[in-house]
Amino acid sequence: MNLHAIRAIYRFEMARTGRTLMQSIASPVLSTSLYFIVFGAAIGSRMGEVDGVHYGAFIIPGLIMLTLLTESISNASFGIYLPKWSGTIYELLSAPVSWIEVVIGYVGAAATKSVILGLLILVTARFFVAYEIAHPFWMVGFLALTAVTFSLFGFIIGIWADGFEKLQVIPLMIVTPLTFLGGSFYSINMLPPLWQKIALFNPVVYLVSGFRWSFYGVSDVNAALSFGMTCAFLAVCLFAVWWIFRTGYKLRN
Amino acid sequence: MEPVIRITGLSKTYKSGFAALRNIDLEIRRGEIFALLGPNGAGKTTLISVICGIVNPTTGTVLADGHDIVRDYRASRSAIGLVPQELSTDAFETVWATVNFSRGLFGKPRDHALVEKILRDLSLWDKKDSKIMTLSGGMKRRVMIAKALSHEPSILFLDEPTAGVDVELRRDMWNLVRGLRERGTTIILTTHYIEEAEEMADRIGVISKGELILVEDKTQLMRKLGKKQLTLQLQAPLAAIPAELAGYPLELSADGQELVYTFDTQGEHTGIAGLLRRLTDHGIDFKDLHSSESSLEEIFVSLVRTNA
Ligand SMILES: Nc1ncnc2c1ncn2[C@@H]1O[C@H](COP(=O)(O)OP(=O)(O)OP(=O)(O)O)[C@@H](O)[C@H]1O
Ligand SMILES: [Mg+2]
Numbered sequence: 433m434n435l436h437a438i439r440a441i442y443r444f445e446m447a448r449t450g451r452t453l454m455q456s457i458a459s460p461v462l463s464t465s466l467y468f469i470v471f472g473a474a475i476g477s478r479m480g481e482v483d484g485v486h487y488g489a490f491i492i493p494g495l496i497m498l499t500l501l502t503e504s505i506s507n508a509s510f511g512i513y514l515p516k517w518s519g520t521i522y523e524l525l526s527a528p529v530s531w532i533e534v535v536i537g538y539v540g541a542a543a544t545k546s547v548i549l550g551l552l553i554l555v556t557a558r559f560f561v562a563y564e565i566a567h568p569f570w571m572v573g574f575l576a577l578t579a580v581t582f583s584l585f586g587f588i589i590g591i592w593a594d595g596f597e598k599l600q601v602i603p604l605m606i607v608t609p610l611t612f613l614g615g616s617f618y619s620i621n622m623l624p625p626l627w628q629k630i631a632l633f634n635p636v637v638y639l640v641s642g643f644r645w646s647f648y649g650v651s652d653v654n655a656a657l658s659f660g661m662t663c664a665f666l667a668v669c670l671f672a673v674w675w676i677f678r679t680g681y682k683l684r685n
Numbered sequence: 686m687e688p689v690i691r692i693t694g695l696s697k698t699y700k701s702g703f704a705a706l707r708n709i710d711l712e713i714r715r716g717e718i719f720a721l722l723g724p725n726g727a728g729k730t731t732l733i734s735v736i737c738g739i740v741n742p743t744t745g746t747v748l749a750d751g752h753d754i755v756r757d758y759r760a761s762r763s764a765i766g767l768v769p770q771e772l773s774t775d776a777f778e779t780v781w782a783t784v785n786f787s788r789g790l791f792g793k794p795r796d797h798a799l800v801e802k803i804l805r806d807l808s809l810w811d812k813k814d815s816k817i818m819t820l821s822g823g824m825k826r827r828v829m830i831a832k833a834l835s836h837e838p839s840i841l842f843l844d845e846p847t848a849g850v851d852v853e854l855r856r857d858m859w860n861l862v863r864g865l866r867e868r869g870t871t872i873i874l875t876t877h878y879i880e881e882a883e884e885m886a887d888r889i890g891v892i893s894k895g896e897l898i899l900v901e902d903k904t905q906l907m908r909k910l911g912k913k914q915l916t917l918q919l920q921a922p923l924a925a926i927p928a929e930l931a932g933y934p935l936e937l938s939a940d941g942q943e944l945v946y947t948f949d950t951q952g953e954h955t956g957i958a959g960l961l962r963r964l965t966d967h968g969i970d971f972k973d974l975h976s977s978e979s980s981l982e983e984i985f986v987s988l989v990r991t992n993a
Binding site: 530 | 699700734737738739740762767774775777778782786787791793794832
């Protein structure tokens with residue numbers, strides 16, 4: 433294991449985050465604050481409780497997930513796309529590193545940033561609504577697991593993409609709709625029965641549901657199932673990355 | 686001595702179906718400077734990219750520093766430093782950060798004294814805190830060299846190191862290469878400047894259309910093929926070469942206006958003085974004369990032409 437390489441990549445990526453601190457930290461925090469003001473304070477005050485939780489508090493886990501998914505994907509995909517685009521990837525390809533070290537470095541940095549962001553939003557939420565966390569250990573667990581999984585997914589997108597548009601298309605066209613339809617702002621029990629069934633095909637439902645359970649002890653689907661589904665997606669992504677480096681897909685001619 | 690790089694039966698066919706390398710066999714000796722020459726698109730960069738792990742070979746094997754570049758890539762790549770042909774650097778990083786990054790990536794612990802020395806040697810020390818995007822092109826090339834040297838490789842690839850570089854930097858580069866060689870580093874460079882190969886290299890390989898058509902010691906190559914010609918422009922045309930000059934390798938142009946004398950540059954006596962005396966003795970007057978060397982360049986051009 434080339435630990436020096438992992439450290440070098442991780443530091444490099446964290447430094448990149450540091451240089452763009454404003455857009456990488458401030459803007460998600462700001463936009464989530466706006467959600468809290470609009471949905472939590474303004475509209476939420478006129479809404480009833482959902483699953484016994486005040487609406488403003490109910491949306492916190494979903495909002496964090498929303499940011500976590502989009503930020504993990506965009507960070508990790510950009511992190512690996514940038515050297516591909518600028519040509520500096522030659523160094524990574526000619527270095528004595530295996531895919532494991534590359535992934536730990538890039539995905540680790542992207543996930544770290546997402547977790548920090550998630551926690552920041554959690555703190556920000558405190559200014560708008562009161563909430564408690566029933567299972568803090570599982571809360572952090574879901575946060576980290578989701579950050580890692582979706583950073584890995586973003587990493588794959590970054591390798592696959594051969595233009596800036598492609599980099600945007602999956603987060604925009606697939607992830608954002610899935611997140612909005614995944615019960616970030618409502619319980620899927622509020623949907624008509626048919627849509628409840630369809631919603632179960634949406635992986636984000638499991639993420640949001642599991643995460644919400646760690647806060648309030650209530651969930652749309654079983655928390656263990658949520659955990660299992662997230663792990664399964666992580667395994668699929670790991671396999672894809674392993675395959676990419678084995679075949680050199682889009683990396684080595 | 687074990688060669689430091691051993692290439693056997695190496696071919697590369699790109700996905701497009703283009704065969705960029707055809708059955709290359711080549712051994713690089715430890716500690717030598719090897720110049721790879723060839724016209725644009727010959728396959729020089731492809732060959733280097735395969736050895737460094739950037740391009741997958743289609744067939745064949747490569748051992749670098751005794752390690753298979755595919756099976757034992759960690760060991761082989763640790764020994765190799767690469768300065769690619771294209772200038773590609775991280776725009777927002779500082780010089781200091783990027784060179785230290787390279788060292789870490791290649792699995793070496795931090796060594797600030799060593800990085801400082803490399804930067805000083807490349808006249809980059811006063812730029813160490815500058816963002817790379819604020820540097821000039823030549824400076825960026827120095828940064829790429831510093832990155833390649835940061836993990837103390839025993840084999841260094843320089844893919845057209847002096848393309849688009851000013852005289853001073855080129856001289857610095859040559860000095861650097863010589864200094865590295867003295868410390869035992871093997872250097873493989875590609876270049877389009879023949880004088881550079883002539884000046885620097887111990888051995889020369891010529892690649893054309895993906896085939897290695899020649900590998901030879903530079904001095905031997907020059908001796909074997911290095912001839913000089915003296916051309917005399919005569920006052921009055923000659924009908925034939927006078928019998929008294931038959932002993933000299935002379936040729937008369939079709940119009941009888943020019944006399945061409947071919948001689949060996951490596952010979953002790955060129956025989957020019959004697960020839961000129963003889964000519965005066967026989968009343969053959971000339972209005973002008975010039976000598977030309979069949980340089981490596983001519984050798985190279987004629988080689989590539991015959992291969993075409
Ligand atoms: N990724 C690729 N896909 C298909 N063909 C390629 C690819 N990269 C290079 N080639 C082709 O392979 C041939 C060899 O290219 P290479 O870059 O190795 O040449 P070179 O000798 O380094 O030339 P130059 O002196 O211009 O740098 C060229 O014809 C080039 O078009
Ligand atoms: Mg080239």
